[in-house]
Amino acid sequence: MGTDGSARSPAEDRIVPSGDVLAVLSADMTVSVWAGAAERLWGYSADEILHKPVERLLVSDGPDTPRICAGGPWSGRVRIRRRDGREATADLRLTRLDPDAGGSWLLWGPNTFGRPGLEPAAVEALVHRSPISLAIWDRELRCVWFNDSVHNQDIYGAEPELGAHLTDVLRVRQPEFLQYAMETVLSTDVPILGHELRPAAARANDGHYSVALVRLDGPDGRPLGVCSMAVQAGIGQKGGRLGLLNEAKSRIGTDLDPLVTSQRLAETAVPNLADYVTIDLVEAVSPDREPLRRLKATDTSIPGFYRAGAASIHEDLRESLWARGTAVYVPTDSPFTAVLASGRSYFEPVLDTSPGTWLDNDPERSRVIRQTGMHSLMIVPLQARGATLGIAVFVRSRNPVPFSRTDLALAEELSARAALIIDNALRYTRERTAALVIQRDLMPRHLSGRGTVEVATRYLPADTHGGVGGDWFDVIELSRSRAALVVGDVVGHGVKAALSMQRLRATIRALSKLEVPPDELLRLMDELAIDMARDCPGEDEGEGACTAPAIAATCLYGVYDPGTRRCTFSSAGHPPPLIVSPDGSVDFAEVPPGPPIGVGLGFFGTAEVEVADNSVIALYSDGLIEMDHDVDRGMQELRTALAASVSGLDDLCASVVDTLAPDGPVDDDITLLLARTHPAAAS
Template sequence: MATPESTSVIVIDTEGTVIGWTPAAEALLGYRAADILNRPGALLLTAERAAAWDAAYDGQEDWSGFGVARHRDGTRILVYVEGSRLITPEEKAAWLVAVTPATAGASGRASSWLEPLLTRTPVAVAIWDRDLRCVWLNAAAERLRPVFPHYQLGRSLAEPLPGFHTEAARDAMRKVLSSGVPQLDREARWSSPDQLEDRTLSTSLFRLEGVDGRPLGVCTVAIDISHSRSRDRLALLREASVRIGSTLDVGKTAQELADLAVPALADYVTVDLAASVLPDAEPLQRLAATEVSIPVFRRAGVASIHEGMPESLWSRGQAVFVPPSSPFTEVLSSGRAHFEPVLDTAPGTWLDQDPDRARIIRRTGMHTLIIVPLKARGDILGIAVFVRNDNLEPFTRDDLLLAEELGARAALSLDNARQYTRERTAALALQRNLLPGYLNGGGAVEVASRYLPSDVHEGVGGDWFDAIPLRDGRVALVVGDVTGHGINAAATMGRLRTAVRTLAYMGLPPDELLAHLDDLVVRLEEEDAGPGRLPLDTTGATCLYAVYDPATGRCAMAGAGHPPPAIVAPSGEVAFPRLPSGTPIGLGLGSYRSLEVELAEGSMIALYTDGLIETREADIDAGIDRLGAALARAAALPLEKVCARVIRSMVGDTGSDDDVALLVARTRVL
């Protein structure tokens, strides 16, 4: 058994008496040979281990393990003990015991039995005694001292340090000491007080035990996973769930995918979509093909680590041409990804048919390629292309899986955006056809209007307005708002507008017209539901109906749960007459009353829906005050400019959460 200089050698006879003592043992434990020879070896052990000395090693030829030795001054020392039987010159049996300290003092040099195994490993290893004091550590642990300063010989975890919180680590070590159950892969983030260094460590803890099974301390093994690829990939996927598909806009979603993947996965990324995904773009079939390539996609997203994107042949919105035999068309037709860790640019490949791409590839140093299909609900919406040039590391299979996962998430968002765009376009088209294309106030009023679809929900609601010249020279003005959004709301709006016009031609006063309209909506819903069934969805609507007579200058009006009209006098004074309350249309509870006001020539009547005055930040009353101020400032302008000024003042450039309808009329007197 080798005994290097750091090892203390002790000889103990079978009775447990010390019969041999070396200078190294004196240096380690503090006893001189004269003080310890012929005395019990139990003096060298802590009290709880002395009784186990004989029992632990009785009958064995050799043994080894950790132990806790007792210095002459009473302090405890974590040691590694190796024992072997020997025969003394007097031919008596005895033990040769080699005692090696876990640490060789302040220098931190590992003992010979531990150094080859742990000192050179890149994993941070440390040993802590039962007082949670660091008694040994390797070089990897010392390098982590800026973020975990307790990696220092003699420093205890119980010792508080400013800016560091070790309560959780201390509790975990104590639990391992008491239970003996290891704790594996405890992930924790540690930062230096100046925040200049930030590390994420995966730490495992296990108890060190002597040969008799009693706890001696804790060994910690820490792995720096701050920059592990698996962790980075998980972080990227988490980020993708937040950043991709933040809006229901196809172009923005495609660009979000490209921006996210650069530089985390690739140096250059393009997202090219089929024409069907971009309904507003010119059909690709109308574009002429070249001799070697055809227009297949439109570029919807592109990102590069290089300013100016020298890798890109096409900008966003432009048609992308590809050879029929290229991997791009292969991915589009097969629905399977193309993986080329080492991009083959040799003669005889598909690049012979695409000299422009070949020139760009060679000039920018592209050397590895992934193309993934953007597939959702069985449809292939386009492709995403991932390339590296500055990063010399080729793509791996793990990179391919990551690119496919990002593509799958983006495809679902693109499909949602595509369906939303289609429904919104159809609803807008329906609503444009149902709203009046031209307003005529006859000889009674001059009229102007504005309609803005909302920026949220399905984008189109059931707001409507109308000006209806009557036979006796009067004019009816109406504005309404159907609950809900989308095509159903637009269709219901069309039915109500037609019903209001029919009832208006009958010459009914405002209160009677609203009562008939309420009854009509209830009957239509009952008929749609079928005999004996209740309507599944009750359609509700608010409405304001006014009739102005230029012969008398009087205006009669009634409301069904609708905001009051604004009356602007020729002087610019604004008033909001309080109409008798009435329930919304479609509830079957309608009981309405009219209010009549007298208007001077040149007065302005403004009818509107609640989208103009109601916001998330303010209630309707505050919105009415803002509307009154906007109308007062614009009162002297032509009506078209009045509408533009009011919309800009109330909604601005950010849009509204709800539809906005505004109808403005300036009175004439016969």
């Protein structure tokens, strides 16, 4: 029945919540925070319901009422009892606010943000992942709720308690100032932003916390309490926790060299977090280093790591017993080996150097600890993709404050970020080293034109994220004193490109010995590439046809005939050659470009170019002329560089590369082949 005695419609009986957060329930399932949306739903004001049991809001004989009153995650449709005594149906959800079993609970309606699924994600981020600590205080400044971040800030007690007064929860210098600030916010409703708090145990030059205070009002405008938000604004001499993480993000990961990445991690943490930091990896990052398992152990220690990074407040790194790139020896039973084996951090805020510890088996390290005053230690594993890559060691000596659990959490976060970058760098280094070995082993070492041409070459492998490419060059002796000049570029980078290069080079040499004309040779190469594509396994299809060509490459092939003083060129999508005449003029040879090898079009043209004695034929890859991706400008710069008055052919080769690529390769390999026609060739 309605209030006037008339019958109610079903629509009147169903109350749809607004979708806002409704209330915060304490561990004893009493109401500690009451929102305006809850007052509209139930009709109770905050004064009427605060600190009252939640069962007062529910129909006593409802099937889910006992479960809700007992506490626990819950969601569904429930019968509620409004202030006027009427019963209604509401869709509610109960979410834990505290990870501990006896923590607080948040009562809210569905679709808080207007989109299903966003509300639990937002609450999860706010409660468990926000770097900002949030706490709610009632009018008596007693804590009624806080999020997880208070456990990572040393301005709070180790175990803050709900219901405890402000001065019992916070461990700060001059807490009376904060109490006065909160009381001012309560009385004036003027927020306070940027209030500074310093931990009670902090030194004068330690970082501080920046706190914002905002009053929480009920629907009637009366204050319910204060919300405090704190973020760390300073650690040591630079930035804060967030500043240090941002600095690490900007410095770590800009280079795919594991040594550089490790060193930047160490430098980022000194002196912001520690006085001395080392990064030690279980894998040698230089190809000239022996694997650790091949190094000989001593009577008390084993080769456990390679030193990849080290930073200290002392420029001479007096704390370090090992230089970067060298093997680090540790006792078999030590925190270093324990962290490596378990994958869990080692935390010793007050370093125990008394007899009977692991340091008894490490006299040299013990000596350094005493000499430098090391007194606090953290060892954090570097883990990525399920593997432990090494350890990061953080030490304090000059800073007299021991490491805190907050410091350990920060060290673990820094190490986790760096570990992924180091892992990528190690993977890249392994593949690039393998590709370089293949490339250099397969490149021709002694090119000879047998008196027909004098040869000079340059090859510079790329040092980028893409890795070593598949460039190659060759000079092949033919009958009648002729010489074939070849330069090519396989599409792609890495080991696959290097192996594809070798297959092409070997095939071209074989076809050249059969005296196949240049255009016919490229046509046969194109057909062979298509056949290889049909025979190779597809990446997603198992055995069968490839979805892409097994080999795709550009190539310029020329045959110089000293009898006619002519060079016959054919091109498979490669940049044109240049001819440097004896008088110093430089011109591009007009060679039909043709399609790349592996496309399957199979048509290649030829061009005959007259070449005077003592001329220089220049063949190159596009890595030499890709100047800021402006190929036309690069080709003109190459033309100018070849016109330089340099006597020796090898000197000219070096001069051209230094002029066009003074800093080395950018995104691709650089290849240059110069062939000077010999005057005696005519006879």
